[in-house]
Structure formats: structure tokens, C-alpha cells
Amino acid sequence: MIATEKETFQEQHVALQSQFSPAWLVELRQSGLDAFTRLGLPTKRLEDWRFTNVTALAKRSYELASLGHSKDATSSDVINAFVHEATLDEEFHRLVFINGCYCDQWSQTHDLPAGVTIDNLASVIDDRPDTVQSQLESNVHFDESAFAALNTAFINDGAVIDIPDGVVMDRPVHLVFLSIGNSQVVSHPRNLIRVGKHSKADVIETYLGQGDAYFTNAITQVSLEDSAKVDHHKLQHEQVGALHIALTSVDQRSNSNFRSHYFSTGASLARNELNCVLDGEEIETTLNGLYMPTGDQLMDCRTRIDHAKPHCNSHELYKGILDDKGKGVFNGKIFVHQGAQKTDAKQSNQALLLSDDAVVNTKPQLEIYADDVRCTHGATIGELDESAMYYLRSRGIPTERARKILIYAFANDVVQGVEIPAVRQHLESILLAERALTDV
Structure with a gap:
């Protein structure tokens, strides 16, 4: 059509x-x-x-x-x-x-x-x-x-x-x-x-x-x-x-x-x-996100924050958990306009790859036309920490359970940012899909 x-x-x-x-x-x-x-x-x-x-x-x-x-x-x-x-x-x-x-x-x-x-x-x-x-x-x-x-x-x-x-x-x-x-x-x-x-x-x-x-x-x-x-x-x-x-x-x-x-x-x-x-001035903006592609899924997250006036703050944290052949895309742009002095902007994208076939493309961006600002951005891509896995396994925790505990820990700061209990519990139920993890 x-x-x-x-x-x-x-x-x-x-x-x-x-x-x-x-x-x-x-x-x-x-x-x-x-x-x-x-x-x-x-x-x-x-x-x-x-x-x-x-x-x-x-x-x-x-x-x-x-x-x-x-x-x-x-x-x-x-x-x-x-x-x-x-x-x-x-x-x-x-x-x-x-x-x-x-x-x-x-x-x-x-x-x-x-x-x-x-x-x-x-x-x-x-x-x-x-x-x-x-x-x-x-x-x-x-x-x-x-x-x-x-x-x-x-x-x-x-x-x-x-x-x-x-x-x-x-x-x-x-x-x-x-x-x-x-x-x-x-x-x-x-x-x-x-x-x-x-x-x-x-x-x-x-x-x-x-x-x-x-x-x-x-x-x-x-x-x-x-x-x-x-x-x-x-x-x-x-x-x-x-x-x-x-x-x-x-x-x-x-x-x-x-x-x-x-x-x-x-x-x-x-x-x-x-x-x-x-x-306007004295504005606060917070953008948090979690994307979890698996199988052949592709998830593309794009954000743009325009700081048009001075004395504004923005905070951005996006995390990806990718498994199987899942693909992720993150493109976050902070645009500080001329005259938007005293801007404080932070942006971070973190991705956790759970398989060798998972792929993420990340592109954090800053475009700044003011000289009295504090702006940071960054991106990290990694796998589950082998030393953390070993620590949990050495204490008798099965491999799959240890793996899910680390995945939950990775996503937890995004999920815990949700203040509505019903929404937070819903998200936790997705992360803690197996009953063995309900006590984490």
C-alpha cells in the first residue's frame, strides 16, 4: 500500500x-x-x-x-x-x-x-x-x-x-x-x-x-x-x-x-x-530508556534535546540488552543553541551484548553554539562480566540464574527510575521472567 x-x-x-x-x-x-x-x-x-x-x-x-x-x-x-x-x-x-x-x-x-x-x-x-x-x-x-x-x-x-x-x-x-x-x-x-x-x-x-x-x-x-x-x-x-x-x-x-x-x-x-x-529557563528534562531486542528484532532509539534558552538541565540514560541476532540503534543528539548559556547536559548510552551475533550501532552527539556550558556524552558496549559470573557461580548459583541476576543489575537503574509502582512492577516482571529470580 x-x-x-x-x-x-x-x-x-x-x-x-x-x-x-x-x-x-x-x-x-x-x-x-x-x-x-x-x-x-x-x-x-x-x-x-x-x-x-x-x-x-x-x-x-x-x-x-x-x-x-x-x-x-x-x-x-x-x-x-x-x-x-x-x-x-x-x-x-x-x-x-x-x-x-x-x-x-x-x-x-x-x-x-x-x-x-x-x-x-x-x-x-x-x-x-x-x-x-x-x-x-x-x-x-x-x-x-x-x-x-x-x-x-x-x-x-x-x-x-x-x-x-x-x-x-x-x-x-x-x-x-x-x-x-x-x-x-x-x-x-x-x-x-x-x-x-x-x-x-x-x-x-x-x-x-x-x-x-x-x-x-x-x-x-x-x-x-x-x-x-x-x-x-x-x-x-x-x-x-x-x-x-x-x-x-x-x-x-x-x-x-x-x-x-x-x-x-x-x-x-x-x-x-x-x-x-x-x-524557557530553569527547565529539567530526563530521558531514560531500555530496549531489549532478541531473535531478529531491530530497535532504533533516537533522541534530540534542543537547549534553546539558558539555565536548563538535561539528563539522558539509554540502555540496550541484545540477545540472539538482535540489532540495536541509538542516536542521541544534544543541540545547544547560541545564547543557551549555563546549559548542563549529560547523555549516556550503554549496551550489553548477550550473544556473538547481536549488534548495536550507537552515535551520541553534541552540537554546541554557546561557550559557558557543561555537556558530556558517552557510549559503552560490553558483555557480561566474567569475573562477576565466576563470583556468583562459585557460591553455588546456577549459570542461568547468575546470568539473569547480572542482566537485572544492568537494567535496574533505568527501571528503578520509574516512580509509579504498578509500572515498575510490570517492568520487573519482564526482567525477572523466571520464578527463581523473584527474590532478587
């Missing part, structure tokens, strides 16, 4: 555009389609895609499924089982999307503070489109990114979280995205998160599905006003065989605090881009 059957692709876009939508949204979608047509699929000849080849997966004939199609093709019991698997805590606010479309049956919101909006994008566009127009039209650089352009061409649904000034959310908001039914279904969720001045929110995105050939192409836009605080968690647990492409775009104002926790274990190919613009 995307690469070779452009007639089908055009037909699906025409069908979407034929539905009643505000004129500005019709124009925005068309701009996205035009940009995608001009850009075409990225190839390995592009520097940003040198280690990530999407051509083979993107040539599949993906189908833009509707919610009605999903419910016809999949029983409620199957959907319920997936929702139960994804649910971290029944006390959380939860929005469930099936093949990119909101499903009220499995969603829930508890009592909300006055003025707080937790809704789906399609409903907001129908009822009060002007409230999301400026955020949707804000620059996510879709004119430079093929997959962002493709998402823009098919803007239809996703989550809308709007927190007014002075509100501290007492429950996390959990966004669950399921791909089910047709094994080659494609979804393009667009999520909008805005947190007002002196407000605080915790947001969790979970991606999982059924089948081995579906495609998720997601964009999440996060806006933090002055002194706002957001903890954002993304759990990428797609089925092996799926294609997952995602962009998270973050805009921060003065004295705001944004913390990102990214965990990737699924998909045949997963590429996650996280771009933060620090457009």
Missing part, C-alpha cells in the same frame, strides 16, 4: 477525506499526504536511516481498519483478554484504542478535577474542533519526516489530555493501543497532551497487538506550560513481526519538568523518536 500500491493508498485517503471534517483538518491531512508523496519511504542512503531498513516491511498491503471492522473480526472475549493483559491498575484513568479507534466499552475515567479533559480526538474534533486545531497544526516537522507526514495524512483519532493551570492529577492516565483482527492492519494514532501552569500529570502509553504483520505509526505531542511537570511512560510490547514507528514531540516552557521512561521489547522493527525543545 505504502510503497508499491499507491492507488490503494490514495483511495483510503480519499475515503477518509470524504467524511465530514473541519476545513482546516482536511487541508492539514492533504499537506501530510503531499509531503509523504514528495518524501517517499526513507532508505538506508539517508544518514538518519543508515542502520534501519524499513523497505521490506513497509511494502506490505496494510489496511486502514475501522472500529466496526475490528469488532466484526474479533470476539469481545479476545479484546477483553488483551485489555486485561495491558491493564496495570484498575484505579488508573484508561482510554482504549482498537486499531487506532477509540473504544468506550473498555475505557474508564474516574472523577476528574474541574476543567480536566481526558477524551478521544475524534470526539473532540466533532464537538469542539477549535480546541485542538493549534496543537495539531504545530510543527512536528512532518514536511521532513515521511512517517510523520503519513500520520498527518490520516489524522483521525487518538487521545486528548488537557490539564488546566494548578491541577495535580492524583491518578495516572493510561492510554492502551491494541492492533487486532486483520493481521495487516495499520493505525495512525495522534495523541495531544497539554499540562497547564503549576500542574502535574503521569501518562502511560502501552502498545500491543495480535498477529504478526500489522503497522502502528504514532505521534504524541506534549506541551508543558510554566512550572508544569509530566512523567511520561511508553511501553512498547508489540507482537514480533509488527512494525512500530513513533514520534514523541515535547515543548517545554520555563521551570517545567519532563521525565520520559521508554521500554521496548516488541515488534520486528521498532523505531522511536523523542524530540524535546527546552524553550
Whole structure:
């Protein structure tokens, strides 16, 4: 559909555009389609895609499924089982999307503070489109990114979280995205998160599905006003065989605090881009990530932090655990603009190779145009410590158990950075997959 059957692709876009939508949204979608047509699929000849080849997966004939199609093709019991698997805590606010479309049956919101909006994008566009127009039209650089352009061409649904000034959310908001039914279904969720001045929110995105050939192409836009605080968690647990492409775009104002926790274990190919613009003073930004490819999986993590104003701090730690023939890519860029004096930025990427066939390509970058800054970056790649293995084995610990203890220790500082107990326990259960390690 995307690469070779452009007639089908055009037909699906025409069908979407034929539905009643505000004129500005019709124009925005068309701009996205035009940009995608001009850009075409990225190839390995592009520097940003040198280690990530999407051509083979993107040539599949993906189908833009509707919610009605999903419910016809999949029983409620199957959907319920997936929702139960994804649910971290029944006390959380939860929005469930099936093949990119909101499903009220499995969603829930508890009592909300006055003025707080937790809704789906399609409903907001129908009822009060002007409230999301400026955020949707804000620059996510879709004119430079093929997959962002493709998402823009098919803007239809996703989550809308709007927190007014002075509100501290007492429950996390959990966004669950399921791909089910047709094994080659494609979804393009667009999520909008805005947190007002002196407000605080915790947001969790979970991606999982059924089948081995579906495609998720997601964009999440996060806006933090002055002194706002957001903890954002993304759990990428797609089925092996799926294609997952995602962009998270973050805009921060003065004295705001944004913390990102990214965990990737699924998909045949997963590429996650996280771009933060620090457009104010006294901003704190923390980016933590853990990617764990195995088999033939490829996981590509790309981050960019733009220090646009002085007196801001950023801290970044990404770790990879690679087994079998798994491949990892990390490209982190810290861009210190002219005038962004007193910047303090730290970036680290560490990779643990568990097999001789595992491969990681890492490229930490600094680009600095100010002279009074403190910036560091580094990357390390290694194997399990043989002396540590010997130490554990000499004390009667079986080899496999000793191996898992060291893997857990390697990942632990990233996992322990998660402050929501339900999310942290979920991640620990993945690392401690065998019962013998539950007492570590």
C-alpha cells in the first residue's frame, strides 16, 4: 500500500477525506499526504536511516481498519483478554484504542478535577474542533519526516489530555493501543497532551497487538506550560513481526519538568523518536530508556534535546540488552543553541551484548553554539562480566540464574527510575521472567 500500491493508498485517503471534517483538518491531512508523496519511504542512503531498513516491511498491503471492522473480526472475549493483559491498575484513568479507534466499552475515567479533559480526538474534533486545531497544526516537522507526514495524512483519532493551570492529577492516565483482527492492519494514532501552569500529570502509553504483520505509526505531542511537570511512560510490547514507528514531540516552557521512561521489547522493527525543545529557563528534562531486542528484532532509539534558552538541565540514560541476532540503534543528539548559556547536559548510552551475533550501532552527539556550558556524552558496549559470573557461580548459583541476576543489575537503574509502582512492577516482571529470580 505504502510503497508499491499507491492507488490503494490514495483511495483510503480519499475515503477518509470524504467524511465530514473541519476545513482546516482536511487541508492539514492533504499537506501530510503531499509531503509523504514528495518524501517517499526513507532508505538506508539517508544518514538518519543508515542502520534501519524499513523497505521490506513497509511494502506490505496494510489496511486502514475501522472500529466496526475490528469488532466484526474479533470476539469481545479476545479484546477483553488483551485489555486485561495491558491493564496495570484498575484505579488508573484508561482510554482504549482498537486499531487506532477509540473504544468506550473498555475505557474508564474516574472523577476528574474541574476543567480536566481526558477524551478521544475524534470526539473532540466533532464537538469542539477549535480546541485542538493549534496543537495539531504545530510543527512536528512532518514536511521532513515521511512517517510523520503519513500520520498527518490520516489524522483521525487518538487521545486528548488537557490539564488546566494548578491541577495535580492524583491518578495516572493510561492510554492502551491494541492492533487486532486483520493481521495487516495499520493505525495512525495522534495523541495531544497539554499540562497547564503549576500542574502535574503521569501518562502511560502501552502498545500491543495480535498477529504478526500489522503497522502502528504514532505521534504524541506534549506541551508543558510554566512550572508544569509530566512523567511520561511508553511501553512498547508489540507482537514480533509488527512494525512500530513513533514520534514523541515535547515543548517545554520555563521551570517545567519532563521525565520520559521508554521500554521496548516488541515488534520486528521498532523505531522511536523523542524530540524535546527546552524553550524557557530553569527547565529539567530526563530521558531514560531500555530496549531489549532478541531473535531478529531491530530497535532504533533516537533522541534530540534542543537547549534553546539558558539555565536548563538535561539528563539522558539509554540502555540496550541484545540477545540472539538482535540489532540495536541509538542516536542521541544534544543541540545547544547560541545564547543557551549555563546549559548542563549529560547523555549516556550503554549496551550489553548477550550473544556473538547481536549488534548495536550507537552515535551520541553534541552540537554546541554557546561557550559557558557543561555537556558530556558517552557510549559503552560490553558483555557480561566474567569475573562477576565466576563470583556468583562459585557460591553455588546456577549459570542461568547468575546470568539473569547480572542482566537485572544492568537494567535496574533505568527501571528503578520509574516512580509509579504498578509500572515498575510490570517492568520487573519482564526482567525477572523466571520464578527463581523473584527474590532478587
